[in-house]
Amino acid sequence: MSGGNAVELSGVTKIFGEVTALDNISLEIGDGEFFSLLGPSGCGKTTSLRLIAGFEMPTAGEVLIGGRAMGHIPPYQRPVNTVFQNYALFPHMTVHENVAFGLEMQHISRQDIRQQVGEALEMVRLPGMEKRRPKQLSGGQQQRVALARALVNRPKVLLLDEPLGALDLKLRKAMQLELKMLQDKVGITFIYVTHDQEEALTMSDRIAVMDHGLVLQVGTPHEIYERPATRFVADFIGETNLIPGEIVAINREVAEVELARGIRLKAPMVPGATVGRSVTLAVRPERISLAAAPGPEGMNLIEASVFEVVYNGATTSILLRLESGIVLTVRQPNIAFAVEPSDLREQRVRLVWPIEASSLFMEKTPVEQGKA
Amino acid sequence: MRSEANESRGRAPLSLRLATLGVILFLHVPMAIIFLYAFTTDDATFSFPPPGLTFDWFGVAVHRPDVWQALLLSLRVALIATLAALVLGTLAATAVYRSKFFGREAISFLLLLPLALPGIVSGIALRSAIGMADFPFGFWTIVIGHATFCIVVVYNNVLARYRRTGRSQVEASMDLGADPLQTFRYVILPAIGTALLAGGMLAFALSFDEIVVTTFTAGHEETLPIWMFSQLTKPRQRPVTNVVAVFVIVLTAIPIFLANRLTQGGSE
Numbered sequence: 001m002s003g004g005n006a007v008e009l010s011g012v013t014k015i016f017g018e019v020t021a022l023d024n025i026s027l028e029i030g031d032g033e034f035f036s037l038l039g040p041s042g043c044g045k046t047t048s049l050r051l052i053a054g055f056e057m058p059t060a061g062e063v064l065i066g067g068r069a070m071g072h073i074p075p076y077q078r079p080v081n082t083v084f085q086n087y088a089l090f091p092h093m094t095v096h097e098n099v100a101f102g103l104e105m106q107h108i109s110r111q112d113i114r115q116q117v118g119e120a121l122e123m124v125r126l127p128g129m130e131k132r133r134p135k136q137l138s139g140g141q142q143q144r145v146a147l148a149r150a151l152v153n154r155p156k157v158l159l160l161d162e163p164l165g166a167l168d169l170k171l172r173k174a175m176q177l178e179l180k181m182l183q184d185k186v187g188i189t190f191i192y193v194t195h196d197q198e199e200a201l202t203m204s205d206r207i208a209v210m211d212h213g214l215v216l217q218v219g220t221p222h223e224i225y226e227r228p229a230t231r232f233v234a235d236f237i238g239e240t241n242l243i244p245g246e247i248v249a250i251n252r253e254v255a256e257v258e259l260a261r262g263i264r265l266k267a268p269m270v271p272g273a274t275v276g277r278s279v280t281l282a283v284r285p286e287r288i289s290l291a292a293a294p295g296p297e298g299m300n301l302i303e304a305s306v307f308e309v310v311y312n313g314a315t316t317s318i319l320l321r322l323e324s325g326i327v328l329t330v331r332q333p334n335i336a337f338a339v340e341p342s343d344l345r346e347q348r349v350r351l352v353w354p355i356e357a358s359s360l361f362m363e364k365t366p367v368e369q370g371k372a
Numbered sequence: 373m374r375s376e377a378n379e380s381r382g383r384a385p386l387s388l389r390l391a392t393l394g395v396i397l398f399l400h401v402p403m404a405i406i407f408l409y410a411f412t413t414d415d416a417t418f419s420f421p422p423p424g425l426t427f428d429w430f431g432v433a434v435h436r437p438d439v440w441q442a443l444l445l446s447l448r449v450a451l452i453a454t455l456a457a458l459v460l461g462t463l464a465a466t467a468v469y470r471s472k473f474f475g476r477e478a479i480s481f482l483l484l485l486p487l488a489l490p491g492i493v494s495g496i497a498l499r500s501a502i503g504m505a506d507f508p509f510g511f512w513t514i515v516i517g518h519a520t521f522c523i524v525v526v527y528n529n530v531l532a533r534y535r536r537t538g539r540s541q542v543e544a545s546m547d548l549g550a551d552p553l554q555t556f557r558y559v560i561l562p563a564i565g566t567a568l569l570a571g572g573m574l575a576f577a578l579s580f581d582e583i584v585v586t587t588f589t590a591g592h593e594e595t596l597p598i599w600m601f602s603q604l605t606k607p608r609q610r611p612v613t614n615v616v617a618v619f620v621i622v623l624t625a626i627p628i629f630l631a632n633r634l635t636q637g638g639s640e
């Protein structure tokens with residue numbers, strides 16, 4: 001973590017015919033960082049990786065690796081390696097030949113190649129498979145070969161395009177931890193593409209949330225989850241309750257939002273908020289609790305009626321309806337409950353949560369919508 | 373495995389089986405007759421049954437210089453036309469697959485045309501073009517004529533293999549530091565190897581027995597098919613033609629059989 005940037009995208013736009021895959025995005029990815037690109041399908045994650053790897057050229061803007069502008073430098077001269085989504089192993093080569101491929105292109109001595117390939121396979125915990133062909137391996141094993149084949153070259157940056165996408169849930173969880181530990185050990189910058197928000201939160205040092213070719217927010221998992229910059233981010237990362245309303249008062253750092261029918265909630269102020277503005281107040285399900293009595297100062301309080309209780313294993317979700325008709329979800333860990341949750345069905349309850357657990361998002365004014 | 377599958381599908385009705393048998397007989401009885409009369413003792417007219425059987429004609433054929441000349445010419449033409457087709461057909465398929473240049477579809481269509489056109493049209497077209505260019509008819513004009521359809525065979529085979537393999541392996545190779553030449557040698561070539569072999573063998577077989585286009589471009593040269601055709605009008609030592617025909621059947625059947633096996637193997 002010398003503080004330098006391993007990769008920098010500066011004002012990068014990529015247009016394919018009619019489609020704007022990336023719209024003027026800028027990112028700075030630090031040395032040794034585990035950096036994730038997270039977003040729904042088609043938002044431009046793969047395109048970003050392909051621009052860094054050199055398979056595509058930006059329509060506008062610049063890609064820098066290790067501070068050096070890449071311009072038209074072809075993929076085989078860039079200090080990055082890729083773990084492809086479909087692995088793209090060479091079917092006519094054995095595991096050993098696959099992993100050795102990059103080293104052979106660098107004309108390294110046969111003895112060194114053998115040793116480094118052995119180490120790489122050990123690192124991904126695949127020893128003894130050298131002679132097999134990709135077809136004779138399971139999906140998880142192929143994934144490890146693809147990883148070893150890229151890592152063995154000691155790239156400055158490793159690009160991973162949904163590397164765990166094809167694996168089943170259990171194996172995926174195990175591989176997430178393994179990848180993270182591996183990255184700590186080798187100290188290589190990882191740029192990791194995923195559309196799985198939980199995966200991104202678990203593994204990343206920082207995350208860039210993307211949508212429609214735009215970068216909406218860059219931050220640590222904590223920042224992204226606790227202080228989402230836009231309504232889309234709040235909604236895409238984890239579960240969230242979105243409550244529409246209008247700002248009716250502002251007291252220094254706290255804005256007061258009126259829902260329909262004169263019910264008020266409080267949230268920390270955000271820049272641009274003014275009285276009379278339509279807003280959405282967001283709060284995570286696990287930050288809300290059921291309260292017997294009104295909470296202390298600094299808490300939001302609202303009444304709602306329970307209409308469904310869903311047991312999830314480790315947690316229980318309680319679905320409630322506000323008087324205004326808005327549906328909220330509350331999630332509680334399954335530890336000592338004051339009341340058996342299923343007894344709550346059809347009950348009226350009080351909900352409380354800390355003011356700072358709410359986030360405010362401006363609804364677009366008609367003028368802004370016209371511009372978009 | 374195979375017989376189980378057949379059984380589970382049930383047996384074909386009798387009429388269908390008889391029809392199949394009829395077709396097979398119709399196709400193969402003439403071949404059997406050619407085989408048979410390569411051994412007859414009657415050297416001018418073919419009467420049934422042959423008056424006697426002998427291996428003598430094989431010896432006679434081996435000592436006929438015109439047979440050797442025609443055979444060697446056909447082999448040389450087929451070899452060079454096939455080699456040219458392997459290089460040019462692969463390049464064309466690579467270009468058409470890799471890039472989205474303007475007029476790609478048109479080029480693809482133009483490449484396929486010689487195989488679809490009747491040989492007689494290609495023959496006349498080539499003859500007038502070569503005549504206009506004042507190029508002497510002979511070995512090289514035969515090669516050019518054959519190359520037109522040999523290229524198509526290789527082009528088609530290689531393009532089909534590219535489509536099945538996809539781009540990702542090429543990208544993986546470049547990503548791992550291989551320049552385009554190394555990528556071609558270590559990744560593309562192994563991937564299209566069997567397609568090349570199959571296409572090459574098919575092209576060779578096509579060239580070896582081509583007669584229509586050859587008639588227009590051969591000048592005074594005699595390839596094996598032209599030689600055989602000319603023998604029909606010469607009653608001398610007729611079984612020699614049959615001996616050569618048997619040789620040709622064997623020579624073309626082997627590569628076609630192998631090519632078939634190879635393309636099937638590649639798709640597994």
Ligand SMILES: Nc1ncnc2c1ncn2[C@@H]1O[C@H](COP(=O)(O)OP(=O)(O)OP(=O)(O)O)[C@@H](O)[C@H]1O
Pocket residue numbers: 016017019020021039040041042043044045046047048195
């Ligand atoms: N070669 C191309 N030609 C035309 N359009 C393309 C090309 N590559 C990508 N696109 C378009 O660019 C947009 C972004 O694609 P990209 O593959 O980067 O999405 P992604 O975020 O990786 O999605 P996914 O999660 O589904 O893999 C999409 O609308 C896609 O259709």
Ligand SMILES: [Mg+2]
Pocket residue numbers: 045046047
């Ligand atoms: Mg993608």
